[in-house]
Amino acid sequence: MSKKEYxxxxxxxxxxxxxxxxxxxxxxxxxxxxxxxxxxxxxxxSIKEGKASSAKDVVSFYGKHQSGITTKPQNHVYFxxxxxxxxxxxxxxxxxxxxxxxAASMSExxxxxxxxxxxxxxxxxxxxxxxxxASNLTITFGVGxxxxxxxxxxxxxxxxxxPMELVDLPAFSLDALEEEWTGGDLCIQACADDxxxxxxxxxxxxxxxxxxxxLRWAQPGFQRTKQADAKExxxxxxxxxxxxxxxxxxxxxxxxxEHVWVQPGDGPNWLQNxxxxxxRRIQMFIEVWDRTNLKEQENxxxxxxxxxxxxxxxxxxxKLDIHHxxxxxxxxxxxxxxxxxxxxxxxxxxxxxxxxYSNGMDLKTGSFDAGLLFLSFQRSPSKQFIPIQKRxxxxxxLNEYISHRGSALFxxxxxxxxxxxxxxxxxx
Amino acid sequence: xxxxxxSGSLLLSSSLLFGCTNSDENSAKETVxxxxxxxxxxxxxxxxxxxxxxxxxxxxxxxxxxxxxxxVKNGDVDNAKALYATSRVHYERAEPIAExxxxxxxxxxxxxxxxxxxEWGGYHRIEKGLxxxxxxxxxEQYAEQLMKDVNLLRAKVDTxxxxxxxxxxxxxxxxxxxxxxxxxxxxxxxxxxxxxxxxANVEGADKIFQxxxxxxxxxxxxxxxxxxxxxxxxxxxxxxxxxxxxxxIYTDLSEAEVKELSQAIDALAxxxxxxxxxxxxx
Numbered sequence: 234m235s236k237k238e239y240x241x242x243x244x245x246x247x248x249x250x251x252x253x254x255x256x257x258x259x260x261x262x263x264x265x266x267x268x269x270x271x272x273x274x275x276x277x278x279s280i281k282e283g284k285a286s287s288a289k290d291v292v293s294f295y296g297k298h299q300s301g302i303t304t305k306p307q308n309h310v311y312f313x314x315x316x317x318x319x320x321x322x323x324x325x326x327x328x329x330x331x332x333x334x335x336a337a338s339m340s341e342x343x344x345x346x347x348x349x350x351x352x353x354x355x356x357x358x359x360x361x362x363x364x365x366x367a368s369n370l371t372i373t374f375g376v377g378x379x380x381x382x383x384x385x386x387x388x389x390x391x392x393x394x395x396p397m398e399l400v401d402l403p404a405f406s407l408d409a410l411e412e413e414w415t416g417g418d419l420c421i422q423a424c425a426d427d428x429x430x431x432x433x434x435x436x437x438x439x440x441x442x443x444x445x446x447x448l449r450w451a452q453p454g455f456q457r458t459k460q461a462d463a464k465e466x467x468x469x470x471x472x473x474x475x476x477x478x479x480x481x482x483x484x485x486x487x488x489x490x491e492h493v494w495v496q497p498g499d500g501p502n503w504l505q506n507x508x509x510x511x512x513r514r515i516q517m518f519i520e521v522w523d524r525t526n527l528k529e530q531e532n533x534x535x536x537x538x539x540x541x542x543x544x545x546x547x548x549x550x551x552k553l554d555i556h557h558x559x560x561x562x563x564x565x566x567x568x569x570x571x572x573x574x575x576x577x578x579x580x581x582x583x584x585x586x587x588x589x590y591s592n593g594m595d596l597k598t599g600s601f602d603a604g605l606l607f608l609s610f611q612r613s614p615s616k617q618f619i620p621i622q623k624r625x626x627x628x629x630x631l632n633e634y635i636s637h638r639g640s641a642l643f644x645x646x647x648x649x650x651x652x653x654x655x656x657x658x659x660x661x
Numbered sequence: 662x663x664x665x666x667x668s669g670s671l672l673l674s675s676s677l678l679f680g681c682t683n684s685d686e687n688s689a690k691e692t693v694x695x696x697x698x699x700x701x702x703x704x705x706x707x708x709x710x711x712x713x714x715x716x717x718x719x720x721x722x723x724x725x726x727x728x729x730x731x732x733v734k735n736g737d738v739d740n741a742k743a744l745y746a747t748s749r750v751h752y753e754r755a756e757p758i759a760e761x762x763x764x765x766x767x768x769x770x771x772x773x774x775x776x777x778x779x780e781w782g783g784y785h786r787i788e789k790g791l792x793x794x795x796x797x798x799x800x801e802q803y804a805e806q807l808m809k810d811v812n813l814l815r816a817k818v819d820t821x822x823x824x825x826x827x828x829x830x831x832x833x834x835x836x837x838x839x840x841x842x843x844x845x846x847x848x849x850x851x852x853x854x855x856x857x858x859x860x861a862n863v864e865g866a867d868k869i870f871q872x873x874x875x876x877x878x879x880x881x882x883x884x885x886x887x888x889x890x891x892x893x894x895x896x897x898x899x900x901x902x903x904x905x906x907x908x909x910i911y912t913d914l915s916e917a918e919v920k921e922l923s924q925a926i927d928a929l930a931x932x933x934x935x936x937x938x939x940x941x942x943x
Binding site: 318351352353354355440443444447448 | 929931
């Protein structure tokens, strides 16, 4: 939310229209009300206006595209991949239908399924999101290459529908992938401004999948919250640097069609209006980083930590000038810096939507197990993510401080209308 | 595991309604599906049948424990080891009944740490002696006490009132037992014969399912088929680990095999937990 919108919302809640006297009357506490500070008034009003504000944090599940891609990143993610255990295509279709129904319900802040008075049954909905707002929950589903062909088997008669682009990512130098964080037949990206809401969504979807698919790996993630950063500037990663400054404009349909949404002619028709999701679980050696001097840290990124501005510039969004030279002839932006390598010639753009993660302590080393759950959406992995990552993996100075532990690629299905289901273009 | 006393026919649950009042108009004014519950009478054939099954298992358990404790008292380590796992399966199959006796269950089946060291006896105490110390010496009194407790269990079992909810809760509880202690290999931590217990719990749950299945089919044929399929999957996975008429030791399973078993149990227990619909009138 921009600063401007923020004030408009305050006004709509009536903060400026309600007199102090009215507030005290409503509160019914007389003199004691003096103790109620601005935040107290705010929260009282928000209870009164609860309905209006809760409708605001609903992102519709239905649409031409799936939500959770161009949706402004929420505070939290719960990401999960699954292995399909059924061998029946019918089961798979049923699963996607049930998922669609449940996801649409949860996106509106509603529980799953009808309540029953039979005490001998477990409740349909697990209940931990009861009474919570929708929290801008979005649920995004994807299918991995192994859903089509695994061990040379055409598992569900879908082989002919497998897009050329939907294959395992190539091995990049310095990759240290671990089986336990890699791959998956299906994925669920649940994002919400409340972690309990995001977890609830994934938990219930996995529950629905029981007998048809099982969890393969899962990773929760976080960003600074909207509460902590009312200006909603570019989030900082766990190295303290702004991450996500250069992203295509999600409000521009032209840019999204160019860089994110699969277009007619790109591949099989069923994926039109969908996208490709690259997931990388990137461990960050934060203890090592913490003993690296500021100059070295900034040289690694090619940006100033404080402002996020590229070297040689003042402001975060100032243009990156890779040809700029120092008076002594050296490149202003080091050739092995992260921004320079990821920028390349500027022709490849991806929509990054990453989150930090912290999984407690690495039992082997006693260090933090923390890093970046890198999530990026693109129209063509082979033309966008892969060339960028090839440059980074070979000479990025940042590689001293990170290690790619997990990786997966998914085709994110197109959206669906009310009455349809996610994946219908693939299955029918 | 918790067991409710059956209330015959149920009224609309107030706790479910409470859940509703908390949500505002935006979040689903779900209609509560009002179900009339049939009385336990219509399932009385089933409960009688289960009672026979459970008493039969406990009787087998008495005999097997007799042989096991005799071997311990005779100092026959090898024979005691050979009888340990196969004796327990009868208890594990009938666990929903056995667990009704909250005082006897820990005396017979407590694991180290479940009770105070001074009070710890029963099967697992002897298991530790057999596998860790490779001896029966000093364990004779535990064998003596175990036999007494098992005989007492047999006597008390006749008094158990078998109700439909004991079955409904019991079936899922058996699988929950598997999920929480057998899958982790914590049950038979010295002998690693967990797969025997594991299989017996599943067999006990299957028995309940088979008994309730005719009533379930009338309510929901698909659910019945699904549960049957999932049982088949679990049994076929267990069969892969059969060896010499018994099961492999648990530590011989790979991490992937343990995970596969665990996820198959989840896949079975989830639909099985819906079995409570048999209490609803058609």
